[in-house]
Amino acid sequence: MKKKIIAMLLIAVMIGIALTNFVKTKIAEEQEVDALANSSLANSGLAVGQMAPDFELETLDGKKVKLSDFQGKKVILNFWATWCPPCKEEIPHMQKYYEKFAKEDNFEIVAVNLTNKDKSIEYVKEFAKTYEITYPVLLDTEGKQMKQYKIRIIPTTFYIDTKGVIQENKPGPVDQDSMKESIKSLD
Structure with a gap:
């Protein structure tokens, strides 16, 4: 009986660790995507203060x-x-x-x-x-x-x-x- 409880607790801890790592990975991926999007937005187009090129x-x-x-x-x-x-x-x-x-x-x-x-x-x-x-x-x-x-x-x-x-x-x-x-x- 004690072995089953210990095994179940061990499995629960392992599942908790796996979920925590999964969530941390997803958050890091979202932050990376946001940073990339923001840098792309910041780099789209000519800079403020420049003369607008004529065409x-x-x-x-x-x-x-x-x-x-x-x-x-x-x-x-x-x-x-x-x-x-x-x-x-x-x-x-x-x-x-x-x-x-x-x-x-x-x-x-x-x-x-x-x-x-x-x-x-x-x-x-x-x-x-x-x-x-x-x-x-x-x-x-x-x-x-x-x-x-x-x-x-x-x-x-x-x-x-x-x-x-x-x-x-x-x-x-x-x-x-x-x-x-x-x-x-x-x-």
Whole structure:
């Protein structure tokens, strides 16, 4: 009888040790994943304080537009793709904010579609119609601006002041409140 009790206690202790090690391993793995994700987010895009590199791309209707065309205005420069769920989530917020405050707050949204990673230009045009996007959508057909701006996560949004200097770099989706706060900080 005593041998059975001792054996059962020994088994219970061994199970407890195994569970403790399992839990510690899982926690360590989660911390490692979080650290990696945070370092990736921190390294997505150009640094705050840099001049925003100028570029020229075509709009959905074939006009050539340069980023420097918006000099003197605050710019929300957004990199996105049609297949990206967080991008789809933020577009209505961007559109509503643009309609309400663009003139009042002297800003422009410039949305750079990563066309080289998307289905086709025609698909992007249909997508923009469906989402009723009225701000400029530029087509990065070769992926040059994605490389130039060091985009690793989409969406990534840069807030650029009236002098062309990057004041904020936000990987991940934005909403109206965060845009309003970021635009106000550019004053």
